[in-house]
Amino acid sequence: xxxxxxxxxxxxxxxxxxxxxxTWIGDWVLxxxxxxxxxxxxxxxxxxxxxxxxxxxxxxxxSVMLAPRSGRATPRMAETPSGMLNSIGLQGPGIEAFVEKDxxxxxxxxxxxxVSIAGGxxxxxxxxxxxxRYCEEISAVEVNISCPNVADRGQVFACDAKLAADVVSNVxxxxxxxxxxxxxxxxxxxxxxGIAYSVVKAGATGLSLINTTLGMVVDTETLRPALAGVTGGxxxxxxxxxxxxxxxQVHEAMPDIPIIGIGGIGSGLDALQFILAGASAxxxxxxxxxxxxxxxRVHTELARALAERGFGRFTDAIGYAHRPHDEPLxxxxxxAWAEDDRAGEGSDPxxxxxxxxxx
Amino acid sequence: MPVQVRGEVLGVRRAGQYHVxxxxxPGIPELARPGHFxxxxxxxEGTGMILRRSFSxxxxxxxxxxxxxxxxxxxxxGKGTAWMAGLxxxxxxxxxxxxxxxxxxxxxxxxxVLVAGGYGSAPMFMLAEQLRERGCRVDFVLGASTEDKLFxxxxxxxxxxxxxxxxEDGSLGEKGRVTDVLPEIIERLGSSVVYACGxxxxxxxxxxxxxxxxxxxxxxxxxxxxxxxxxxxxxxLPVIGDDGVTRMLxxxxxGPVFRGDRVRWADVGTVPAxxxxxxxxxxx
Numbered sequence: 001x002x003x004x005x006x007x008x009x010x011x012x013x014x015x016x017x018x019x020x021x022x023t024w025i026g027d028w029v030l031x032x033x034x035x036x037x038x039x040x041x042x043x044x045x046x047x048x049x050x051x052x053x054x055x056x057x058x059x060x061x062x063s064v065m066l067a068p069r070s071g072r073a074t075p076r077m078a079e080t081p082s083g084m085l086n087s088i089g090l091q092g093p094g095i096e097a098f099v100e101k102d103x104x105x106x107x108x109x110x111x112x113x114x115v116s117i118a119g120g121x122x123x124x125x126x127x128x129x130x131x132x133r134y135c136e137e138i139s140a141v142e143v144n145i146s147c148p149n150v151a152d153r154g155q156v157f158a159c160d161a162k163l164a165a166d167v168v169s170n171v172x173x174x175x176x177x178x179x180x181x182x183x184x185x186x187x188x189x190x191x192x193x194g195i196a197y198s199v200v201k202a203g204a205t206g207l208s209l210i211n212t213t214l215g216m217v218v219d220t221e222t223l224r225p226a227l228a229g230v231t232g233g234x235x236x237x238x239x240x241x242x243x244x245x246x247x248x249q250v251h252e253a254m255p256d257i258p259i260i261g262i263g264g265i266g267s268g269l270d271a272l273q274f275i276l277a278g279a280s281a282x283x284x285x286x287x288x289x290x291x292x293x294x295x296x297r298v299h300t301e302l303a304r305a306l307a308e309r310g311f312g313r314f315t316d317a318i319g320y321a322h323r324p325h326d327e328p329l330x331x332x333x334x335x336a337w338a339e340d341d342r343a344g345e346g347s348d349p350x351x352x353x354x355x356x357x358x359x
Numbered sequence: 360m361p362v363q364v365r366g367e368v369l370g371v372r373r374a375g376q377y378h379v380x381x382x383x384x385p386g387i388p389e390l391a392r393p394g395h396f397x398x399x400x401x402x403x404e405g406t407g408m409i410l411r412r413s414f415s416x417x418x419x420x421x422x423x424x425x426x427x428x429x430x431x432x433x434x435x436x437g438k439g440t441a442w443m444a445g446l447x448x449x450x451x452x453x454x455x456x457x458x459x460x461x462x463x464x465x466x467x468x469x470x471x472v473l474v475a476g477g478y479g480s481a482p483m484f485m486l487a488e489q490l491r492e493r494g495c496r497v498d499f500v501l502g503a504s505t506e507d508k509l510f511x512x513x514x515x516x517x518x519x520x521x522x523x524x525x526x527e528d529g530s531l532g533e534k535g536r537v538t539d540v541l542p543e544i545i546e547r548l549g550s551s552v553v554y555a556c557g558x559x560x561x562x563x564x565x566x567x568x569x570x571x572x573x574x575x576x577x578x579x580x581x582x583x584x585x586x587x588x589x590x591x592x593x594x595x596l597p598v599i600g601d602d603g604v605t606r607m608l609x610x611x612x613x614g615p616v617f618r619g620d621r622v623r624w625a626d627v628g629t630v631p632a633x634x635x636x637x638x639x640x641x642x643x
Contacts, residue, residue: 039591046589046612049360050455062592068636070607073629077585077593082407084585088592091607094636228628236409266409289586290400290409292455293363 019303020313023057023280025258026180026205028140030057030112030281033314034271034299037262037285038063038116038142038184039088043102044109050292053111056299057281061102063118063144066127068094073228078217083236083264084286085215087229090118090147095131107137116142116184122166129174140179143171143204146186146211148233158186158211161195165202172203180205182260187213187242196250196257206258208283209246213239236286237264244277251278251319266294268301275302275314276321361458361588362386368450369428371443375507377478378444379417381430387456388419388427393486394579394616397431397456398587401439412439413587415482415556415579415615416457432481432510458587459615462486462554462577468494469551472544472574473519474537474565476557477503478510482579486554487518496520498548502537502561506530538564545572552577555619559627566619576619582610597623597631605634 023033035058041047044059053059071091078085092098095117106113115138119125125143132138145157145167157163164183172181183199185192187210196207212233217226225231243263251259258281261274266287274282282302284295291297303314311317366384373379387397398411414431421427435441446452462482465471471490473483480501487497499519503509504527512531515522523540524532533540538561544550545568553569555562556579569576582594589612598608599621607630608614623631630637 042590042592050363050588070630070634070636070638071592071595074593074595074627075583076595077583077591079408079410079585082409084410086585086591086593091592091595091636237407286409289591290411291363291453292586292588292590 019306019311020315021299021303023314023318025140025182025260025280027178028180028205031055032057032299033275033281034295034302035060035114035260035281035283036288036295037283038114038144040285040288043098044106044111044113045102047288047292047295048109051296053106053109056295058112058114058139059106060114060116060142060283061098061106062092063090063116063147064092064095064098064128065090065118065120066095066124068092068097075226075228076232078226078232080215080217080234080236081238083234083238084289085217085227085232085234086212087227087232089229095128099131099135103135103137112139113137114140114142114182116144117171118144118147119167122163122170125167126170126174129171133174133176138179140182140205141171141175142182142184142208143168144184144211146184148186148188148212148214148231156186156188158184158195159189161198164195165198168199168204169202182206182208184208184211185246186211187239187246192246193249193253196254200254200257204257206260206280207250208260208262209250209279210239210243210263213242235264237266237270240264240270240273244273247274247279248277248321252322255319255322265298266290268298268303268305271298271302272305272317275317276319278319278322280315280318361456362390363453363455366452366454368446368448368452370448371446374432374510377432377434377510378440379430379432380443380446381428382452382454383426384429384454384456385426387454388421388429391416391419391429391457391485392461393482393489394459394461395457395482396459396587396615397429397454398458398584399431399443399455400453401442403442408439408442410439410585411455411587412443413458413584413611416485417481418485432478434478455587459611460613462579462616464489464493465495465552468496470496470498470548471552471554472498472500472541472548472550473515474500474541474553474555474557474561475502475510476537476561477508479555479557479561479579479581480509480511480515482556483554484511484514484518487515491518496548498544498550499523500525500537500541500544501532502526502557504528536564537561538568541565541568542572545569545574550574553619555579557581559624562619562622563624563627566622566624570620577616578619578622579615580610580617580622582615584611587611597626597629597634599623605631607634607636
């Protein structure tokens with residue numbers, strides 16, 4: 001069943017398989033489906049020593065709020081089995097300092113920037129969007145409506161379909177239409193498909209699935225909660241199956257909506273699970289703490305994994321696990337080969353693609 | 360600029376209550392300065408321990424049959440450090456470093472006191488060497504709860520003009536804490552700078568003592584870190600900037616060495632109400 005379709009120096013790195021890794025979020029074309037995740041790459045600069053940020057899909061910056069924010073008291077972190085719990089509380093410089101200092105660096109480096117925003121009210125999201133609409137250096141806006149580390153848990157917009165839709169439509173109204181607006185959702189809801197449906201209806205170009213899930217650790221030495229903030233967001237490989245499930249359910253309900261899969265991705269095969277479940281792109285989050293160069297490695301491993309499974313294009317794998325039970329795998333592999341033959345140029349990744357997502 | 364490299368274990372040896380791990384780490388020993396630290400991934404392939412462990416660099420050797428090597432000292436606290444203690448020669452380890460801001464060295468050949476609690480002394484011997492090369496007088500104060508929790512007593516004796524040891528149970532040296540002996544040492548030697556590394560409570564007391572006796576202090580803090588490279592915002596503490604404003608700074612990239620008079624020691628673990636960006640009333 002595995003047909004390797006030739007390895008060659010594509011994209012500059014010898015040994016990288018000949019796979020077209022382009023993907024789409026709305027009209028935005030990304031040369032790689034692998035991004036960093038918000039809150040796990042600060043403003044990008046800190047990761048610069050460890051990987052070539054221009055070669056991954058995008059850097060998603062830490063959620064920025066309107067005003068500077070100190071974040072929560074320490075301890076802010078507890079390691080958990082295959083994961084970690086964090087309660088940072090959106091520490092950041094505020095939108096003005098961010099636009100003045102952090103965005104220009106990303107632009108000068110030629111890094112595609114997805115700016116994540118977080119607000120305390122529908123109006124605050126609107127004000128953030130007002131500042132960003134004039135920034136040319138932005139590839140997309142990710143609307144973080146799902147941070148669990150805010151003082152009032154009632155403010156987690158992603159747990160309320162109407163509030164979530166209000167935030168997204170307010171941002172969408174202000175951000176120029178050619179810039180994708182991506183809503184980042186929380187898994188801590190009864191029906192994620194319902195929330196996804198409302199934000200898409202409100203104008204979201206795509207969805208980031210998922211943010212951390214609310215958790216807690218009790219310190220058995222101090223006999224108190226391990227985090228100063230008591231509860232925190234659980235992330236890492238421990239939540240990967242929850243994230244894959246969310247991507248699967250939402251893709252099944254809305255197969256045409258681009259989904260960015262997030263949750264404990266640390267290898268190409270981890271990423272492939274999300275792609276097969278229906279994600280058009282992925283973000284590497286907590287595993288960047290383990291391996292700061294992992295976003296680039298995940299890209300390379302994913303390309304290799306796709307090649308080994310007979311895929312010539314990344315987009316052909318999106319949602320592939322949803323195919324009917326009676327559709328044999330070998331037929332698809334044969335199709336993939338036949339398609340390459342029709343193109344007449346082998347699997348030249350530079351050739352224009354006629355269609356977007358397959359699956 | 361830090362690098363991420365595969366290192367090879369050359370050995371793990373016991374040193375009292377502690378372990379010293381020696382490894383190759385191509386590119387890191389050459390760049391390392393006293394106070395820098397490294398992040399080591401633990402647990403091996405398929406581990407559930409996803410966070411790196413951070414350790415200050417104890418020693419470097421940039422020559423020899425293995426090229427550059429570095430030593431780190433650690434105590435077995437949990438599963439990660441237990442895994443490290445069980446490493447064998449030739450095992451491969453992923454290392455990121457050198458990380459953080461190192462100790463600032465004086466321009467003039469002044470008298471310096473190096474104060475450490477437990478294995479907080481690990482980075483102090485590299486520091487002592489460099490201070491001596493600059494013509495500085497170096498005096499050591501090592502403290503711990505008991506004798507077997509001291510680290511590097513012989514090295515300190517060899518490098519320093521004087522070594523004062525304190526233990527809380529009196530099992531070695533003077534009975535008491537480092538700050539019981541520090542004022543007299545600063546006054547007698549006219550020390551200009553106090554360098555310190557150890558538990559937060561000790562650093563707070565050392566910084567206060569130094570300030571009270573007219574000495575400048577440089578403290579390397581121990582904060583729980585998740586990434587070590589400045590992306591996760593876990594290891595923050597309230598520090599007063601040049602502009603007089605308190606900010607929650609990351610000990611991994613703004614530290615781990617801070618000026619003792621700039622850290623709000625009594626407020627560590629909290630967000631003081633006057634911190635830049637603090638909600639009204641602060642965070643406890």
